[in-house]
Amino acid sequence: MPRFVVLQPHNDDGIIAIGGTILKLLKNGWKGTYVYYTDGRHGSNTIDPEKLKEIRKEEAKKEREFIGIKEQHDFCIEDGKLSKISKDLKERLVEETAKIIKNADVLFLPNKGEHHPDHRATYEIGKKALEIADGISILEVEYVVWQLPFRKFDPGDFEKIIKVDLSEEEFLKKIKAIRLHESQIKEGFYDEMVICLNRYYALLPPHQKNQKFCEVLGIPKINDKLKLFLDALESYLDITTILHGRESENIKN
Numbered sequence: 001m002p003r004f005v006v007l008q009p010h011n012d013d014g015i016i017a018i019g020g021t022i023l024k025l026l027k028n029g030w031k032g033t034y035v036y037y038t039d040g041r042h043g044s045n046t047i048d049p050e051k052l053k054e055i056r057k058e059e060a061k062k063e064r065e066f067i068g069i070k071e072q073h074d075f076c077i078e079d080g081k082l083s084k085i086s087k088d089l090k091e092r093l094v095e096e097t098a099k100i101i102k103n104a105d106v107l108f109l110p111n112k113g114e115h116h117p118d119h120r121a122t123y124e125i126g127k128k129a130l131e132i133a134d135g136i137s138i139l140e141v142e143y144v145v146w147q148l149p150f151r152k153f154d155p156g157d158f159e160k161i162i163k164v165d166l167s168e169e170e171f172l173k174k175i176k177a178i179r180l181h182e183s184q185i186k187e188g189f190y191d192e193m194v195i196c197l198n199r200y201y202a203l204l205p206p207h208q209k210n211q212k213f214c215e216v217l218g219i220p221k222i223n224d225k226l227k228l229f230l231d232a233l234e235s236y237l238d239i240t241t242i243l244h245g246r247e248s249e250n251i252k253n
Contacts (some may be wrong), residue, residue: 002228004106005033007097007126009082009118010040011060012181015067016194017143018108019174020166020215021233025106026068028232034064034072035100037093037122042079044187053079055183062180067173073100082121090125097129104138105225111142111218113155119145139225142218146193158218158240160226163201165235171198171213205242 004025006014014022014034026032040056041049057074064072075093077085085093101107109126110119123142130140147153166174178191185191198213216239219226230236244251 001029001031002105002232003031003033003103004108005035005101005104007035007037007107007109007122009037009110009116009122010043010079011036011056012040012063012178012184012190013110013119013145014108014143015063015174015177015181016190017110017145018215018217019067019177020170020198020213021164021217022069023067023170023173024164024234025232028234030105030232032069032071033100033104034060034069035097036060036072036074037077037082037125038079038118039074039076040079043184047183052183056181059181059183063177066180067177080118083117093125094128094132097125098132101129101133101138102136106139106141106229108141108143111144111155113147113153114145115148115151116146137223137225139223139229140220141229142220144216155218156220158220159222160219160238161216161240162219162230162233162236163204163214163216163239164233165202165208165211165237166198166213166215167235168212204239205244206237206239208237 008014022032039053041053043056044052047055107126107130110123112120112123114120130138175191175195178194179185198215201214201216202211241252244253
């Protein structure tokens with residue numbers, strides 16, 4: 001049975017960024033594992049931190065049960081402090097993460113250009129864990145949660161960038177799963193933002209008329225697990241190179 005692992009700075013990041021992709025993999029017989037690094041206690045201005053971290057833990061459980069994730073690991077680092085932990089603790093997190101991903105075929109982790117420090121710290125932990133797992137064939141797939149305009153952004157280099165086409169059923173289930181994180185929906189219109197964002201991704205060239213909602217994924221280095229992964233996605237487009245304007249002029253980005 002193929003296996004994927006999703007490294008998440010906060011317990012709603014995976015479903016927001018790649019919920020549709022996760023649903024496709026589960027539907028096609030993959031086993032999924034969630035890894036949470038922070039406890040989310042500071043995700044509200046109105047709920048007591050100690051109370052909120054328990055609320056968010058319960059919300060995460062509801063999401064896993066709803067979509068069918070059976071395995072999870074929670075490191076419970078204080079929200080917002082992942083980039084400030086001690087060297088020893090970071091090394092332990094890297095070692096534990098390497099053990100978790102050891103038998104994975106695909107590893108999802110946030111892109112290094114994410115603005116939130118917990119997101120960037122999760123990226124660093126994931127990359128170091130992959131180094132420890134050197135020699136094991138794991139396909140690294142990077143996702144974006146929120147890329148805010150006019151902020152420093154360095155996504156890195158990718159051998160392949162794809163947009164994954166979501167069916168109406170998959171997209172509606174993704175939105176329902178996001179809304180299970182009720183404490184976060186009350187703080188921000190995350191569900192509405194995802195509707196707009198995934199619609200925007202669908203309109204990226206090349207655009208197909210039947211595409212309504214899409215997710216975008218970056219693959220830094222292709223290996224022998226790529227075909228296994230792409231076959232499970234069912235419907236996707238390669239947008240590694242986007243042509244602008246007249247095709248005969250071959251204007252690329």
